[in-house]
Amino acid sequence: MNKQLLETYFIMGSQDVVGDPLFVLEAALQNGITLFQWREKGEQCLTGDAYVQFTKDCQTLCKRYDIPFIVNDDVELAIRLNADGIHVGQDDVDAKKVREQLPHKILGVSVHTQDELQRAIQDGADYVGIGPIFSTQSKKDAKKPAGTTFLTEAAQSIPTLPIVAIGGIQPEHVYDLRQAGADGVSIISAISKAENPGEVTQAFRKENERFLQQL
Secondary structure, three states: OHHHOOOOEEEOOOOHHHOHHHHHHHHHHOOOOOEEEEEOOOOOOOOOOHHHHHHHHHHHHHHOOOEEEEEOHHHHHHHHHOEEEEEEEOOOOHHHHHHHHEEEEEEEEEOHHHHHHHHHHHHOOOEEOOOOOOOOOOOOOOOOOOOOOHHHOOOHHHOOOEEEEOOOOOHHHHHHHHHHHOOOEEHHHHHOOOOOHHHHHHHHHHHHHHHHHHO
């Protein structure tokens, strides 16, 4: 997997947005996100036909802007829509089984410990998500903020593995997180709840560019 895909990785479901989620997604796509994960979970999330239709609408937008479309957790739907990939957490479906079902798709796995990291690699993960780095309100079941210690350990122990940082991340955090070993950042509320999601997306992109310029 190309690590550059993780630079500005937007995650969103309808429950994360006050207004029109498709407006927010398109603004993010127009202004520089590199990967999109559809994550329809939690209170007030869509169900039934609306759930499926919203997924299709998000995928259509991503195709229009040539940005890979990742489904969170729902393997059956990822297969049905021929999504570009899937992301699973430790409490979701088993990553090894997902790899068997989707052998040629992008597979992301959330990890919090060295054991989980090693297992994700054995299961065939293309990248791992590490966090929450900071406190976040986007996930009601989020673990306590972990800071960058494990992120740096993971990056140093397996330098070839693509790693994305997640959890409470704002544009001003990007440079330090990239220095700590992240190949990019995952963003939910900083973009989804912004008054101007396109402007915030640009800010994330520019901070990634600032880091890359000093390499």
